[in-house]
Amino acid sequence: MKQARSKNVGITVFIILLLTPVYWLLNMSFKTNQEILGGLTMWPENFTLQNYVVIFTDPSWYNGYLNSMAYVTINVIITLLVALPAAYAFSRYKFLGDKHLFFWLLSNRMAPPAVFLLPFFQLYSSIGLFDTHIAVALAHCLFNVPLAVWILEGFMKGVPREYDEMAYIDGYSFPKFFVKVFLPMIRSGIGVTAFFAFMFSWVELLLARTLTSVDAQPIGAIMTRTIGASGIDWGVLAAAGVLTIIPGLLVIWFVRNHVAKGFALGRV
Amino acid sequence: MDKIPNNRAWWLVLPVFLLVAFSALIPLMTVVNYSVQDIFGPGQAYFVGTEWFKEVLTDERLQDSLLRQFLFSSAVLLIQIPLGIGVALMMPKSGIKGSLCLILVAIPLLIPWNVVGTIWQIFARGDIGLFGWGINQLGVDYNYTGSTVDAWLTVLLMDVWHWTPLVALLCYSGLRAIPEAFYQAAEIDRASKWAVFRYIQLPRLKSVLIIAVLLRFMDSFMIYTEPFVLTGGGPGSSTTFLSQTLTTMAIGQFDLGRAAAFSLIYFLIVLLISWLFFTAITHADKEQ
Amino acid sequence: MAEIHLKSLAHSYSKSPSGPEDYAIRQLDHVWHKGGAYALLGPSGCGKSTMLNIISGLVQPSEGEVLFDGIRVNALSPRDRNIAQVFQFPVIYDSMTVYQNLAFPLKNNKVPAARIKERVQEIAEVLEIEDKLHKKAKNLTADEKQKVSMGRGLVREDVSAILFDEPLTVIDPQLKWKLRRKLKQIHEQFDITMVYVTHDQLEASTFADKIAVMYDGQIVQFGTPTELFEQPNHTFVGYFIGSPGMNLIDVERCEAGVRFGSAEVVLEPWQIEYLNRLSSTNVKIGIRPEFIEIGLEPKVNSYEVEVLDMEDLGTYKIIDLGLGDETLKARVDEDFDARIGSRVHLTMPPQWTMLYVDEFLIQEQS
Numbered sequence: 053m054k055q056a057r058s059k060n061v062g063i064t065v066f067i068i069l070l071l072t073p074v075y076w077l078l079n080m081s082f083k084t085n086q087e088i089l090g091g092l093t094m095w096p097e098n099f100t101l102q103n104y105v106v107i108f109t110d111p112s113w114y115n116g117y118l119n120s121m122a123y124v125t126i127n128v129i130i131t132l133l134v135a136l137p138a139a140y141a142f143s144r145y146k147f148l149g150d151k152h153l154f155f156w157l158l159s160n161r162m163a164p165p166a167v168f169l170l171p172f173f174q175l176y177s178s179i180g181l182f183d184t185h186i187a188v189a190l191a192h193c194l195f196n197v198p199l200a201v202w203i204l205e206g207f208m209k210g211v212p213r214e215y216d217e218m219a220y221i222d223g224y225s226f227p228k229f230f231v232k233v234f235l236p237m238i239r240s241g242i243g244v245t246a247f248f249a250f251m252f253s254w255v256e257l258l259l260a261r262t263l264t265s266v267d268a269q270p271i272g273a274i275m276t277r278t279i280g281a282s283g284i285d286w287g288v289l290a291a292a293g294v295l296t297i298i299p300g301l302l303v304i305w306f307v308r309n310h311v312a313k314g315f316a317l318g319r320v
Numbered sequence: 321m322d323k324i325p326n327n328r329a330w331w332l333v334l335p336v337f338l339l340v341a342f343s344a345l346i347p348l349m350t351v352v353n354y355s356v357q358d359i360f361g362p363g364q365a366y367f368v369g370t371e372w373f374k375e376v377l378t379d380e381r382l383q384d385s386l387l388r389q390f391l392f393s394s395a396v397l398l399i400q401i402p403l404g405i406g407v408a409l410m411m412p413k414s415g416i417k418g419s420l421c422l423i424l425v426a427i428p429l430l431i432p433w434n435v436v437g438t439i440w441q442i443f444a445r446g447d448i449g450l451f452g453w454g455i456n457q458l459g460v461d462y463n464y465t466g467s468t469v470d471a472w473l474t475v476l477l478m479d480v481w482h483w484t485p486l487v488a489l490l491c492y493s494g495l496r497a498i499p500e501a502f503y504q505a506a507e508i509d510r511a512s513k514w515a516v517f518r519y520i521q522l523p524r525l526k527s528v529l530i531i532a533v534l535l536r537f538m539d540s541f542m543i544y545t546e547p548f549v550l551t552g553g554g555p556g557s558s559t560t561f562l563s564q565t566l567t568t569m570a571i572g573q574f575d576l577g578r579a580a581a582f583s584l585i586y587f588l589i590v591l592l593i594s595w596l597f598f599t600a601i602t603h604a605d606k607e608q
Numbered sequence: 609m610a611e612i613h614l615k616s617l618a619h620s621y622s623k624s625p626s627g628p629e630d631y632a633i634r635q636l637d638h639v640w641h642k643g644g645a646y647a648l649l650g651p652s653g654c655g656k657s658t659m660l661n662i663i664s665g666l667v668q669p670s671e672g673e674v675l676f677d678g679i680r681v682n683a684l685s686p687r688d689r690n691i692a693q694v695f696q697f698p699v700i701y702d703s704m705t706v707y708q709n710l711a712f713p714l715k716n717n718k719v720p721a722a723r724i725k726e727r728v729q730e731i732a733e734v735l736e737i738e739d740k741l742h743k744k745a746k747n748l749t750a751d752e753k754q755k756v757s758m759g760r761g762l763v764r765e766d767v768s769a770i771l772f773d774e775p776l777t778v779i780d781p782q783l784k785w786k787l788r789r790k791l792k793q794i795h796e797q798f799d800i801t802m803v804y805v806t807h808d809q810l811e812a813s814t815f816a817d818k819i820a821v822m823y824d825g826q827i828v829q830f831g832t833p834t835e836l837f838e839q840p841n842h843t844f845v846g847y848f849i850g851s852p853g854m855n856l857i858d859v860e861r862c863e864a865g866v867r868f869g870s871a872e873v874v875l876e877p878w879q880i881e882y883l884n885r886l887s888s889t890n891v892k893i894g895i896r897p898e899f900i901e902i903g904l905e906p907k908v909n910s911y912e913v914e915v916l917d918m919e920d921l922g923t924y925k926i927i928d929l930g931l932g933d934e935t936l937k938a939r940v941d942e943d944f945d946a947r948i949g950s951r952v953h954l955t956m957p958p959q960w961t962m963l964y965v966d967e968f969l970i971q972e973q974s
Binding site: 499505508511522 | 666685686691692693695696697699701703713716757760761
C-alpha cells in the first residue's frame, strides 16, 4: 500500500512536470503582449481571447491549419491503402526477395529527412506538384509507409492462418475475405497505425515546409513567420501553438483503448 | 508460423514498392549523381569522382557536428531509456486512471516539432518563461541564448521532455502484456521488488526496449526542427547537429555536391549504427 | 505446515454487494487440517480459485477471517504467510535456467547454498527433470515448464501449505496421471498440507483423501470420495459426481411418502416424519444409476418402465428408462440386453434413495 502511494506520487509529479511547459503556452495564449512582456504572471490577469480571434479571422493563419490537416489526411489514407495488402503479404507469404524488401523498406525510416530535402524539392517541382497537399502527403509516405507496414505486419502475424483457410473453404474470394473477415479482426492494429501515421505526419515540418510556399503551407511554417520585423508576437504564437496540440488530443482520445496495446506496435 | 512460398504475393507489395521507390530511390539517385559532380549551374557540371567525399570527411566543421551529434544521441539514450522504464513502472496498470495517464503522458508526442521548439523557446527564457525565470530565481545564472552549456542542457532537457514519453509508453504497453500470474508467482516465491524487475519485467520488456533504443537513436540522430527553433544552432555552432549542417549546406549555400556526399555518408552512418545495435541485441539473445 | 481455518469467510469482487448473487464466496466456515491432501472440486466459476487465492493471500476476503494455526493472517501478504502456490498455466522465469528457477524461492528465503543444491536436486529427481537443470527455462516444452512451476512450489520445506490451481490443465493425459501419482507420493513423503483445485472428479478422487465440493460460492459437501458418491449432501454433488450423475426427480408429497406422475415412492418412516415437519414444496428424490435395480419380472415396489435408449460403454451399459414423464438412467452389466421400446421393471432400494428438500439431503438423525 505504501509502495502504491509512492508510485502515485511519482507519476503525478512526472505528469505535472511534463505538462508545465504546455500550461505555460496555454497561459501565454490568453495574455496580451503587454502582460507577457510586462512581467511573469502565473495565470492571465487580463484574460483575453484576442490572440485566438486573430488566428480565426485571418485566412493566412487558419488556412495553415486546413493545409496541414489536408495533407495529413491524404497521407493517412494513402499509407493505409498501400500498407495493408503489403503487410498481409509479408505476414503470410514467402516470396522472392521478401526479407531484403522488408529491410529496405525499414531503412527508409532511418533516412534523415534532411538528406531528401533537395531531391524532393527538385522532383516535385519538375512534375508540377510543388506547393500542393499531395506532394507533402507523398513525401511523408517515405517514413510512414515503412512504419505502417511494420506495425500492421506485427498485428497480422497474431491472427492465425486458420481464419484465412476457413474463409477460402467457405467460398470467400480474396478481396471479400480481406475486407469482410480479416480487416475487422485487426481493427485495433489499423487504428493504431492510423494514429502513428497521423502523428508523424502532423509533427513533421522540415519536408512540409520545403515542399510548399503559399497554397499548401503548413501551420508550422506560418508560425515561423510571426518572427517578423516588429519583433515576435508572443501571444499569437502561443495561441497558434495551442491550436496545433488539439487535433492530436482528439485523435488519441479516439484510439485510447487500443493505444496501450498499440504502442508495443503489435510486437508483444 | 510457417509462411507459404508464393511469388504472386509481389502483387500485394507492388503498390508499396512503387510508392517508396518513387519517394526514395529517385531522390537517392539524384543525391548519388550530385555527389560525384561539381555543379555551377544548369548544364554546367563536371565529374569529380570521390572528390566531395574526401572533402566532406576531412571537413572540420562536419567532424565537429558529427561529434556533437554522437554526444547528444548518447546522452539522449542514457537518460531517456532508464527514465522511460521508471515512468512506465509507476503508471497505473489499468482502469480510468491508466487511460488518463496514458493520454497525458502522450501529449508531448502529439505536438508538432516546431511548436515543441517554440514552447521551450518561451518556457526557458529568463524574462517571460517560467523555467528560465525559476532557475534565475534560484541564483543560477542561466541564459540559453548566451551560454553554450546552458544551450546544450536546454536542448537535451527539451528532447528528454519531448521523447521520454515514447519510451515510457512503449515500456508501459510491454508491462501491460505481462500476465498477472507472473506477479502472483513472484509474490508467492517471496521475490524482492528488485528480483521482480530483474527477472520478470525486464526480460519481457526486451522486445519493446529494442524498438525504443532504435527509434530513439535514429530520431535523435536526425534531430533538426526543435533545436533549430530553440537555439538556431547557437550560440556559435554549439547546438548545430548533423541535419542542420546539412540543410544549411544544401538549401542555404546551395553547395550541392558537398551536401550530396555528406547526405550519403550521413545515411550510411545511421544505417550502420542501427544495424550494429540490432545485431548486437539479437545476437546477445541467441547467446543465452 | 499449518491448519487452515476459514472463519465466516465471504468474498465479493464488487465494492457494495447488493445480494447473495454478488458474492463469489458466500459465507462459510471450513477447516483444512494439518498434513491433509485435499481437493477443492467444482465447476468453473464456482469460486474455487477465489478461495485458493484467499488462502494464499493474493486476494483479501471482504468478510471473515483466515486463521493459520489459530492465528489471524488476513493482513499478511502471501510472502509472510509462507505458502506455495502452483498456477493453472506455467509461470516460469524465462531468463533463468531450470536450476535457477527451482532455487529462486529458496534463495529468496536465504536458505544456505549447499542446502539449496541438495533440495533442487531432490525435487528435480522426483519430477524427472534432473537432466534439464541447466537448460534455459524458456526453451522447455509446455509440460516441462509446468513441472518447473510445480517444482518451485514443492522445493520449499517450511511452507504452511501448497496450493494447486488446476495445475495439470496444460499437461497431456498420460503424463497427467503420472504427475498426480507423483504429487500424492510427495505428500506421503513430506506430509505437507496440500489443497488441489480441479473441476475433474477423477483428478480430485485420485489425489485427495477428502474432497470439498464447491457450488455457487459455497462448500456444499466435504467428505471422502466414497461419501460423496454414496451420500451426496446436496443435489449438485449428486449431479456433479459420478458419470452419469444422480437421477434427480421432482416429487410431490403423498400418503406413503412422495410421488411423481402416477408413481409413488415408498420412503422410510424417519424420512416421512422429517418431511412432515418441513413445509417446502421443493422436494426431490435422488438415486444413482448404479443403485437402480432392473429386472424382467415385477417385484414388490417395482415400476414398469420403457427402455428408451441404451448406450454401450464397454464394460457396462447405461440405459435410459421412461417412467411417466421422467427419464431415469441406470447402469447395468454389459451382458444385459433389452430391445428399445420393450418394458422392464425397475426398483429403487430405499437405502439408496435420497430425499432432498430445498436441494439439501434429509439425513437420519442418530
